[in-house]
Every structure is written in structure tokens, then in C-alpha cells.
Amino acid sequence: MLKKQTVSVVTFGCQMNEYDSSKIKGILKNHNFPIIEDYKKADVILINTCAVREKSEHKVFSLIGRLLLIKKKRNLVIGVGGCSAEVSKDYLLKHFPALDIIFTPENYPKIAQFVENALKGQRSIHEIIEDNEEVVVESMFEECGASACISIMKGCDNNCAYCIVPQARGAEISRRPETIFKEIELALKSGVKEIILLGQNVNSYQFKDITFPQLLDEVAKIDGIKRLRFVTSHPKDVSDELIHVIKQNRNICRNIHLPVQSGSDATLKRMNRGYTYGHYREIISKFKAAIPEITFSTDMIVGFPQETEEDFEKTFQAVKDINFEGIYLFKYSVRQGTDAEKMDDDVTPKEKQRRFDLILNYQREMVLKKNKSLEGKIVNVLVTDFSKKDKHKLCGRTENSKAVNFNSNGEVNINDVVDVRILAGFPNSLEGEIVKNN
Numbered sequence: 001m002l003k004k005q006t007v008s009v010v011t012f013g014c015q016m017n018e019y020d021s022s023k024i025k026g027i028l029k030n031h032n033f034p035i036i037e038d039y040k041k042a043d044v045i046l047i048n049t050c051a052v053r054e055k056s057e058h059k060v061f062s063l064i065g066r067l068l069l070i071k072k073k074r075n076l077v078i079g080v081g082g083c084s085a086e087v088s089k090d091y092l093l094k095h096f097p098a099l100d101i102i103f104t105p106e107n108y109p110k111i112a113q114f115v116e117n118a119l120k121g122q123r124s125i126h127e128i129i130e131d132n133e134e135v136v137v138e139s140m141f142e143e144c145g146a147s148a149c150i151s152i153m154k155g156c157d158n159n160c161a162y163c164i165v166p167q168a169r170g171a172e173i174s175r176r177p178e179t180i181f182k183e184i185e186l187a188l189k190s191g192v193k194e195i196i197l198l199g200q201n202v203n204s205y206q207f208k209d210i211t212f213p214q215l216l217d218e219v220a221k222i223d224g225i226k227r228l229r230f231v232t233s234h235p236k237d238v239s240d241e242l243i244h245v246i247k248q249n250r251n252i253c254r255n256i257h258l259p260v261q262s263g264s265d266a267t268l269k270r271m272n273r274g275y276t277y278g279h280y281r282e283i284i285s286k287f288k289a290a291i292p293e294i295t296f297s298t299d300m301i302v303g304f305p306q307e308t309e310e311d312f313e314k315t316f317q318a319v320k321d322i323n324f325e326g327i328y329l330f331k332y333s334v335r336q337g338t339d340a341e342k343m344d345d346d347v348t349p350k351e352k353q354r355r356f357d358l359i360l361n362y363q364r365e366m367v368l369k370k371n372k373s374l375e376g377k378i379v380n381v382l383v384t385d386f387s388k389k390d391k392h393k394l395c396g397r398t399e400n401s402k403a404v405n406f407n408s409n410g411e412v413n414i415n416d417v418v419d420v421r422i423l424a425g426f427p428n429s430l431e432g433e434i435v436k437n438n
């Protein structure tokens, strides 16, 4: 039999792209293409791109440029998929005419055919096909480890002023529950213990009359799921029913990622987020009243156009008030094609940096305090790997995603869920010792 050419998939960006890349790899494996990690050695390189920030897209373009130089010296097929393939297709065609494949998620069922064609010298530059064909790929979770991401929807119907996702991923489409359940079953068969339901705005999931809280409740009841998470939630769509479902199902992690973006109503309005800080605060209070141990992580942008010192102070106050477990903090930078591009980006880079540093330093101190306060306590850990610093130790994550390194008793395996006594808390991790296997 003729040896098949090797394929490598390079992934940029978010968990949704990681999920899509697993699917692409699974489909190609089913067509007997060997998948390799080191893209420099591959015969076919597929780049799954991210266009959320201009900086990330520039990284993608620079990689394509470098690969096209290699393509001049040896046989190499280069394909580009993901967000850039949708929002920057014309740019890609104009500036990189030697690209062999441009594909979108709708093209996944045909990806093996595109690669075969490209190997024969035929280009596949594809229009967006709205056929919504669902692909379930048996092997896509084989290398997942302890945790698997499952997409429950694609696209987004919101129009946050700074965000390019609705243009990149299109309108919101919720996947069929049967397909979601099938993928979860495959993930569990591969040894996965934690399921992360993914969507740009999971709370607005709706398939016929099935809403997100109903779907979450059904998923939580599947045997074998030790931990269940979901990202991303939009505050305007969080319901009392969702809080109730989380309370009722102990395997849903007591740590919710709920992007606040700003603590100022004026800024939230310009961002077109559709809620006030007061509303956000009310959701937090409801969660805490129902589930006292619950914690939150968030996304925040500082230096959004026309953010005054007073607006920023409100955001800083929100950080102090809510005491987040983690913050994904960003300095605003303009993204072409968004509504915010038309606004005056009037906060100077120096001022953006100052605001960023104020929140970051405060948050670091708070996290260290929290980590130190765990010393002597027992936490539940999902074992994910060997520790990077010391291969004799294992590492894992607590329910609220804190990294824990710990000495094993020799009976613990990766993917196990164990109790660990915390011996020391550091700025970014915890150190502990095993107490018992669960």
C-alpha cells in the first residue's frame, strides 16, 4: 500500500478552535492520513486560525508567509481554516495566492477530499456552504486526556461592539441534543472525566423547545461525568432555572465563567453588552444565595473607547467587590470590521497599561492570599498530567481551575479524581499531598 502523506493541524485561539481541530484530525485519521505534531515535518499543514484580535491574525499571516517560502523548496500542501478563512478570505486570496485550501467549518465533511485534491495539485477555495451537516467523528476524543470540549452551538446573535466573532462564525445555530450526547458518549469511552460544553453564548442554546438549563440538566445526569463545565455565559441570558440546575447537580463545577467586561454602565452600553453592572451584581448575589461556595471568573477590557477615569474606577471596584477567582484581562485594541472601530480610541496606550497594571497587581495579591488560605485544607483534584517541574509528581485542577502539583502514593493515575491536602499556596499554583482516591 502506498504510504499516505502526513498531516499536521496548527491551532490558534480558543477552545472552540481546539474542538474543531480535534474533529479535523479525527476525520483525516479515518481517511488513513497519519497525523503528526511537528508541522515542520508534515506534507500537509492545515492552520486553524483565530481572528478575534488583529495581533492573533497577524501571527497567522506571518506563519502562512513562512510556510509559503518552505513550499517553494519542497512539496507542501497548505490549508487555512477557522475565523480568518471567513472574515479575511479576500485578503488571504490576494496576498497568499499559493495557498492550496481555504475551508470553513461547513466544509469539514469534505476536508479529506480537499486534501486529496490538493495533493493532486487541485486547489479547494471554498465558499461558505450552509448545509449544516453534522459530523460525529469517533476518534476525535482519543487524545483528549481527562477533559473534553463539546461544542453545543456555533455562531453568535449578539453584537458586542468590540467583537468580530458574529462575522467570523455567523448567526447562532444550536446543535441537535442527540449529536451532543453521542459526542459525550464517545468522550467518556476514551476515558474523559470532565466535559466542557462550548458555545459563544451557551445560555441562549435552544434546539426546538430544549433550552440550555434543560440540556445541562440532562448532560449532568449522564453516568461517568465527574465534572461538568460550560463556557461562555452571557450575563443577560443567565436564568433562575440555570442557577437551580447547577444547585441540583453536584458534578457541575462550582466555578462559573461570567464575563463582566466593565463595571461602568456607560462603557457597557457603548460595548452593546445588553446589561448593567447592577444586573450583573444581582446574578452574582442569586448564585451565592443558592450555592454559597460558588466562585466566579471573568473577562474584562480596560481602556475601551471613551472609558473615563470614573468608568475605570467602577470596573476596579467590581474586581474588589466580586473577588473573582480569575480574570482574563485585556487592554482594548481596535479590531477592523467591528462597531468599536468607528469609535474614537482615545485612551492612550500608557493609560491603558496603567489601568491594566492596577487590576492585574491587585488580582495577583488576592489570588495569592486565597491560595495561602487553602494551606492545610483538602481539595478535590482531577489529575491531568505529570508535573512539568518534577516528573515524580502529578498535577491536576481543582473545581475552580487552580493548578495543583502533588506527591502521588503510587496508586493514582492520570484522569483519576483524588483528594489532596494543600501544603503550600503560591501565586499561580498549589502544592499538596494525596489524601485519598475517590
Ligand code: SF4
Pocket (backbone or CB within 6 Å): 156, 157, 158, 159, 160, 163, 164, 165, 166, 200, 201, 234
Ligand atoms: S457574546 Fe459578544 S463577545 Fe461573545 S461572541 Fe457574541 S458578540 Fe462576541
